[in-house]
Each structure stands twice: as C-alpha cells, then as structure tokens.
Amino acid sequence: MVMDILLSLPFPLPLFILLVGSVCIPLISILSDKIGTPRVRSYWTLLVASLSLVSIFVLYTQLMAAPNNILVFQIWGQLPPLGGCFEVDMLGLFMAFSISFLGLLVTIYTISYMKSEQRLTEFYSLLMLVMAGMLGVVFAGDMLTLFVFWEMMSITSYILVAFLKDTWRGIEAGFKYLIMSSMAGAFILLSMSLLYGFTGSLNFATLASTLKGAPLSPWFILLFSVIIVGFGVKSAIVPLHTWLPDAYSEAPDPISALLAGIATETALFALTRVLYLIFEPSVFMIPVAIFAIATMSLGNILALRQDDLKRLLAYSSIAQIGYMLIGVSTGLAYGLFGTFLHIFNHSLMKGMAFLAAGNITHQTGQRNINNMQGLIKMMPITTISLIIALLGLGGVPGTNGFISKFVLLSSAIGANLPILAVIGVINVAISMAYYLRVVMALLNDKGFKNSKIGEAPLLMVGITSLMAVLIIVLGIFPNPILGFASDASKSLLEGLKNYIGAVLG
Amino acid sequence: MIETFTPLIVSVGLLLSIGFLCLIVKIDAIRLLMGLEIMFNAANLAFITFSTQQSGFVDPYAQSVVMITIVLDGAVIAVGLAMILNVYKHYKTLDIRKLRRLKW
Numbered sequence: 001m002v003m004d005i006l007l008s009l010p011f012p013l014p015l016f017i018l019l020v021g022s023v024c025i026p027l028i029s030i031l032s033d034k035i036g037t038p039r040v041r042s043y044w045t046l047l048v049a050s051l052s053l054v055s056i057f058v059l060y061t062q063l064m065a066a067p068n069n070i071l072v073f074q075i076w077g078q079l080p081p082l083g084g085c086f087e088v089d090m091l092g093l094f095m096a097f098s099i100s101f102l103g104l105l106v107t108i109y110t111i112s113y114m115k116s117e118q119r120l121t122e123f124y125s126l127l128m129l130v131m132a133g134m135l136g137v138v139f140a141g142d143m144l145t146l147f148v149f150w151e152m153m154s155i156t157s158y159i160l161v162a163f164l165k166d167t168w169r170g171i172e173a174g175f176k177y178l179i180m181s182s183m184a185g186a187f188i189l190l191s192m193s194l195l196y197g198f199t200g201s202l203n204f205a206t207l208a209s210t211l212k213g214a215p216l217s218p219w220f221i222l223l224f225s226v227i228i229v230g231f232g233v234k235s236a237i238v239p240l241h242t243w244l245p246d247a248y249s250e251a252p253d254p255i256s257a258l259l260a261g262i263a264t265e266t267a268l269f270a271l272t273r274v275l276y277l278i279f280e281p282s283v284f285m286i287p288v289a290i291f292a293i294a295t296m297s298l299g300n301i302l303a304l305r306q307d308d309l310k311r312l313l314a315y316s317s318i319a320q321i322g323y324m325l326i327g328v329s330t331g332l333a334y335g336l337f338g339t340f341l342h343i344f345n346h347s348l349m350k351g352m353a354f355l356a357a358g359n360i361t362h363q364t365g366q367r368n369i370n371n372m373q374g375l376i377k378m379m380p381i382t383t384i385s386l387i388i389a390l391l392g393l394g395g396v397p398g399t400n401g402f403i404s405k406f407v408l409l410s411s412a413i414g415a416n417l418p419i420l421a422v423i424g425v426i427n428v429a430i431s432m433a434y435y436l437r438v439v440m441a442l443l444n445d446k447g448f449k450n451s452k453i454g455e456a457p458l459l460m461v462g463i464t465s466l467m468a469v470l471i472i473v474l475g476i477f478p479n480p481i482l483g484f485a486s487d488a489s490k491s492l493l494e495g496l497k498n499y500i501g502a503v504l505g
Numbered sequence: 506m507i508e509t510f511t512p513l514i515v516s517v518g519l520l521l522s523i524g525f526l527c528l529i530v531k532i533d534a535i536r537l538l539m540g541l542e543i544m545f546n547a548a549n550l551a552f553i554t555f556s557t558q559q560s561g562f563v564d565p566y567a568q569s570v571v572m573i574t575i576v577l578d579g580a581v582i583a584v585g586l587a588m589i590l591n592v593y594k595h596y597k598t599l600d601i602r603k604l605r606r607l608k609w
Contacts, residue, residue, distance in 0.1 A: 082566060144570055151577045158584055168595040172604050175534070175588050182541050182581045183528060189548035189574055190521070196567060197555035246607045 010075050012086050013055040014096060015135045021048030022128035029121040042111045045124040049107040052131070053100040060093060068498040069491070072141060081203045081503060087141030089495045091340070094488035095138040095269050098344045102261050102351050103131045105463055109355055110254045112459035113362060123163065130156040130258070134266045141503075143192045143202040146270060150188065153266070154181050154234070157259055161251040173243075173250035180243045184233035191226040194219065195278070205503035208277045208496055216283065224284065227274055228291075234267035237325070238294040241318050245302075248314035253358025256310060260317045261351035265343040268321060272328050272339070276492055281331025285415075288329035293423050296322025300430045308367050309357050312434060313350065316393060319431060320346050326408050326424060330415035336489035338407035344481060345400040345474070349392040352467035356386035359456040359464060369437070373444040378453045381461050383442050385468035390435040392471045395428050400474040403482075513554040520547035534592060534599040538585045545578040 009016055025041060032040035063071055073086040107127065114120060133156060136149025158181070162174025196202055198219075199210045214220070233240045248260045275284050299319030306312040320342070327339030359382040360375065361367055376383040392399035395406075405428065412420035455461055474481055520543055527540030549571045556567030589599065596603050 144573070148573065148577065151581070155580055155584055158588070162588055162591065165591050169607065171588065171591045171595055172607055175585075175592055175604065178581070178585050178588060179528065179537055179541070182578070182585070183525075183544060185578075185581070186524070186541065186544035186548050189545065190551055192570070193548055193551035193555055193567075196552060196570075197558065200559060200564065201566075202570070250607070 010073055012071075012073060012088055012096075012135070012139050013059055014052040014100060015086075015132055015139060017048060017052045017055055018128050018132035018135065021045070021051075022125050022132060025125045025128070026121055041121055041124055045107055045128065046111065048128060049100070049104045049131075052135075053097075053104050056093065056097050056100055059088060059096075063088060063090070063093060068502065070495065070498045070502050072499075072502050073139075075145075081201055081206055084145045085141040085203070085503070086136075086139045086145065087204065087499055087502075088139055089499065090484075090491040091269075091273075091488040091495070092138045094340060094484055095266065095343070096135050097484070098347050099131060099134045099138070099262050099266065102258060102347045103127075105351065105467065106254045106258045106261075106355075109257075109358070109460055109463045112457050113254055113358060114252070119163075123160075126156045126160050126163075127255075127258075130160060130263070134263060137266050137270055141499075142204055143195060143207075143274075147185075147188060147192060150270065151185060153263065154185060157255075157263060160255045161247045161259070163252055163255065169250040170252075173246035177243045177247040180233055180240070184230050184240075187226050187230035187233075191223060191230050194223045194226065198223075203503060204273075204277055205500040209500050209504065211278050213280055224279065224287075227271070227278075228287070231267055231271035231274065232291075235264055235271055236267075236295070236318050236321050237291050238298050238318070238322075241295070241299075244318060245311055245314040248317065248354075249308060249310040253310075253354060253361060256314075257351040257354035257358070260314065260354060261347040262343075264317060264321060265324070265347065268324055268328075268339075269343070272336070273492065275328070277496070285329050285331055285417075288325055289417055289420055292322050292325035292329055292420060294322075295319070295325060296424065296427045300427050300434075303434050304430070306434070307369055309360070309369055309372070309438065310354065310367055312369070312438070313353050313357065316431065316434075317346075317350055319427065320350070320393070322427070323405060323408055323424065326412050326420050329420070330411045330417065332411055332415055333486075333489050333493050334407070334414060335411035336492055337486050338404055338411050340488045341481065341485040342401075342404035342408060344485065345392070345404045345471075348467055348471055348474070349389045349399075349401055352464055352471065353386060353389040353393065355460070355467070356382050356389060356464050359460050360386075362460070363456050364453055369441050372438075372441050374446065375442050379455050381465055382456055385464045387439050387442065388468040388471055390438055392475070394432045394435045398475050399471050400478060400481075401471075402475060403478050509557060510554065513550065513557075517547050517551045517554060520544075520550065532600055532602055534589045534601050535586075537601065538582055538589070541585070542578065542582060545574065549574060 028044050029041040063069055071088040075084045130153055133149050133153030137146055140146035158174055158178045161177055162170045164170045195207055199206055236244045248256050296319045299315050299322055303312050303315035324339045324342050327335035392401035395401045409421045409424045524540045524543035528537055531537055552567045552571050556564040
C-alpha cells in the first residue's frame with residue numbers, strides 16, 4: 001500500500017526522500033534536543049542517505065520493467081512538452097548511484113568528524129539538499145528542471161564551502177565561488193533563452209528533435225559558447241577553473257570530498273548531456289579536445305608546485321576533469337563509457353583522498369606536505385589508504401583508476417585524435433611526479449615521531465579503508481561497474497530517440 | 506504591429522555587457538552582486554523577448570520561467586549578502602582587492 005503510493009509519486013523516489021529528509025531535520029533536532037538525545041539528527045541523516053541509496057535500486061527495477069528502459073515523471077500532472085518533467089534512464093541512474101554512494105560514505109564520515117560542531121542541524125540539512133540538487137540535475141528531463149536543481153546544488157554548495165565562518169579562509173573561498181558560479185548561472189539562463197527562442201520549448205525531447213543536425217549559423221555558435229561558459233565554470237574547464245582550488249581546499253573536509261568527488265562531475269555530466277542533445281559530435285569535437293588538453297596540462301603543472309595537501313588534490317581534480325573531457329570529445333560510445341567509468345572511479349579515489357586528508361588534519365592539524373614526514377609510523381591505516389588513493393589517481397595498474405584511464409586514452413586513438421592520447425600519457429607521467437612526492441613524504445623514514453598523535457577515530461578510519469579496499473577490488477574485478485557504465489554511455493547516444501518517443505509519442 | 510524584437514535584443518546585449526563589465530571593473534563586493542543581478546535580468550529579458558516572437562500571442566511559458574528564475578537569483582543574492590557580512594567581519598573592508606590572501 002505504502003509502496004504503491006511511493007512508486008506513483010510525481011518525483012523520482014531518491015530525490016523525494018532526500019528533500020523530505022532535509023526539510024524534516026530542523027523539527028527532528030528540536031524534538032531530539034527536548035528529550036535529550038542530540039545524536040538523533042545524525043542517525044536521521046544516516047537513515048535518509050541509506051534510504052536514498054536503496055531507493056536507487058528500487059528505481060532500477062522500475063526502469064528495467066519500463067518499455068524502452070525510460071521513465072518519465074510528470075511533475076503534478078503537467079504534460080511533458082510544456083510542463084517540467086523528470087527523465088530517468090540508465091545514464092541518470094548511473095550518476096545517481098555514484099552520488100548516493102559517495103553521499104552515504106561522506107555522511108557516515110561526517111557523523112564522526114563533525115562531532116564538536118555546534119550547527120550540525122544546518123550542516124546535515126544542507127548536505128542532504130546538495131545531494132538532492134545533484135540528483136535533480138541528473139534526473140532532469142527539461143532545461144527548466146535542470147536549472148532549478150542546478151541552482152539548488154550551487155546555492156547549498158556556496159554555503160557549505162563557507163560553513164566554517166569563524167575563519168577568513170572559507171569565507172574568501174566561498175565568496176569567490178559564489179561570484180564566479182552564479183555568473184555561470186546567468187549564462188545558463190541565457191543559453192536557455194536562446195534554446196527557447198529556437199524551438200519554443202525547453203523539453204529535452206523537443207530540443208533534440210528540432211535542433212540536432214541543423215546547419216550551423218552564427219546564433220548556433222553563440223549558443224555553443226554560452227553553454228560552454230555556463231556549464232564550464234562549475235565543471236572547472238581551464239580558463240574558468242580559478243575558483244576551484246580555493247573552494248575545495250578551504251571547505252570542511254567531508255564537503256571537499258563530496259564536492260570534488262561528484263559535484264564537479266555532475267556539472268560535467270550536465271554539459272555532456274546538453275551538448276549531445278543539441279549538437280552533432282562533429283561540431284564540438286575539436287573545441288572540447290582543446291579544452292581537454294588545456295585542462296589536464298594546466299591542472300597537472302600547477303599541482304606540481306603545491307605544498308598544501310588539499311590544494312594539491314584540488315588541482316589534481318582539475319586535471320582529472322581534463323581526462324574526462326577526452327572521452328566527451330571523442331563522440332564515441334566507447335569514449336563516453338570511459339568518461340562515466342572515470343566519474344565513478346574518480347568519485348571513489350578523490351573522495352577517499354580528501355577524507356584521508358581530513359583524518360590527518362583532524363589528528364595533527366597539519367595540511368602542509370612537508371610537515372607530514374613519516375606519518376606512516378603514527379597513522380598507518382590512514383596513510384596506507386591515502387597512498388592507495390594517490391596511486392589510483394595516478395593510474396597505477398591494479399587500481400580502478402588504471403582501467404578508466406586506459407579506456408579514455410585508447411578511445412582517443414579510436415576517434416582519430418592520437419594527439420589527445422599522447423598528451424594524456426605525458427600528463428599521467430607528470431601527475432605521478434607530485435603524487436609520488438606526497439607518498440615519499442608520508443613514508444619518510446627520518447620523519448619526526450610524536451607519540452601523542454595516534455590513529456583517527458574508528459568510524460573515520462573505517463570509511464577510508466573501506467574505500468581503499470573498493471579501489472583495489474574494482475581495479476581487479478571491474479566487471480559489475482563496467483557493465484553499468486557501458487549501459488549508461490549507450491543510453492546517452494541511443495536512448496535519446498526513446499526519450500523523444502516517450503515524450504512526443 | 507510595431508517591431509519590438511531588435512530593440513529588445515539589443516538591450517539584452519547591452520545589459521549583459523554592463524553586468525559583465527561591472528563584475529570585472531568594480532572593486533566593491535556589493536556592486537559585484539549588483540552586476541550579477543543585472544546579468545540575470547538580461548537573461549530574463551531575453552526570455553521575454555523570445556516569448557513575443559510566437560505567432561500571434563505572448564507565450565506564458567517563458568513568463569513562468571522568468572518568475573521562477575527571479576526567485577532563484579534572489580536566493581543567490583541573499584546568500585551573497587550574508588557572505589559579504591562575514592567578509593566584512595574578517596577583513597574590515599568590502600574592497601575585493603583585499604580578498605587575496607589565498608595564494609594560487
């Protein structure tokens with residue numbers, strides 16, 4: 001009975017659960033403070049995050065039963081070409097799985113990490129809202145729905161970056177992030193108005209069936225550049241990346257993990273979906289390839305001179321966005337398969353690296369690499385997991401980062417863009433230079449020994465080592481995630497006509 | 506019927522460049538937010554402009570979109586103002602040239 005009501009909701013179920021959870025949490029924390037059990041809010045957040053992950057599987061079974069593997073949710077009975085709607089396909093489900101999975105891990109970590117924080121209610125509420133915003137972006141079926149959830153994700157992430165308002169660092173980073181990212185929001189709105197001017201509608205199905213394959217005109221080139229600027233700022237494509245190192249290095253550690261692990265990738269996903277919706281791949285192949293080269297080269301070169309561990313990881317995530325753009329620029333299902341596989345793998349590796357950096361900051365208060373000499377003697381488990389994550393980010397065989405990087409670089413050759421593969425390999429070599437620098441510092445034998453510093457609390461170490469194990473396991477037995485990512489990439493290229501059929505009939 | 510498309514689309518372009526220049530040139534944090542607001546309004550005006558181009562009527566869909574986006578950019582500005590309060594608390598100034606302590 002309850003199940004039937006939940007399945008007939010006008011929203012995708014995970015999104016609904018997160019929104020309700022986020023709205024309910026102030027009430028729950030007032031009640032729990034009254035009866036003297038302040039930890040109830042943490043358990044509520046944990047419950048909501050795990051329910052959203054479970055409901056992804058419910059959605060998966062629903063999707064498998066649906067004709068043509070596509071689900072269209074009409075928001076309050078509006079008919080899709082005119083009103084807003086959600087579209088759930090394999091691609092959206094894959095992204096939603098990555099978001100909920102990392103979100104659940106980060107939530108568990110936060111319960112232990114933020115124990116002494118006074119404003120936990122606000123923090124949890126925002127954490128659930130940012131996850132809901134990302135889920136809305138990946139499930140959106142028209143540009144207006146995408147924009148609304150995009151802004152929801154953006155606004156909550158500004159606040160979360162500047163959450164520790166007693167220090168100047170977070171505030172400065174958050175203000176920069178807000179200015180640049182909302183300017184991008186204005187550009188997205190402008191691109192929406194252009195799309196509306198072309199077609200008279202904002203639904204993805206109408207846009208694709210009207211605009212795809214249309215001859216290039218100056219208005220189209222304007223539209224292309226506005227889309228690149230609008231979605232490019234949040235996905236940190238290189239000339240627009242300047243906010244990222246500040247914001248991701250100054251945010252609280254779990255938030256850095258969540259934002260760097262999946263929020264940037266959600267933005268990249270939105271860019272990919274809109275580009276593949278409107279243009280033929282031959283139109284944007286060359287510009288995106290140039291952006292890919294610039295993004296990975298600059299990210300890696302700037303990361304070489306960082307001493308701050310979190311800042312180094314932030315620059316490395318710019319470089320990883322560059323690798324993902326290789327797959328987008330190929331226009332092949334194989335390249336996109338590499339991109340989405342790398343999105344999932346990167347969310348594990350980068351999330352884990354930031355969480356391990358959080359462990360170190362929590363125990364020692366240090367973020368500078370030079371002050372982490374010989375940390376393996378004091379925090380062995382954290383250090384080993386951090387080393388696994390760094391080697392995975394560098395693409396060492398045996399970790400899941402190797403598989404997705406291999407797919408990405410070989411897809412560049414398959415798409416007749418060998419220059420991308422060559423520059424990609426050079427960049428992987430450069431990136432190993434700074435990852436190994438961190439590894440060397442951590443393993444340094446002559447480092448100081450401070451007996452007061454011990455291993456981080458059990459829950460935090462547990463999460464980081466679980467993710468390290470997953471990195472290794474998915475590097476050796478990647479089959480389950482390979483099939484999922486392959487379905488996702490196929491649904492971006494071939495699922496479009498199913499969606500057009502589902503909406504326009 | 507009076508031709509309205511060209512003057513409107515030209516003013517969209519003008520507003521957009523004014524907002525963008527404001528973001529680049531101005532050094533006061535609150536003026537930056539004003540620049541953002543001008544850019545959002547340029548995009549909203551673009552929606553209204555295109556909605557007049559449907560045959561014979563003004564499309565209500567564009568206007569409902571504009572309603573929603575006005576609320577959204579209002580929220581962005583509210584968060585921005587709250588952040589400016591905190592900037593002033595830490596830096597004792599609104600001059601954004603002073604917000605440069607984080608090194609690249």
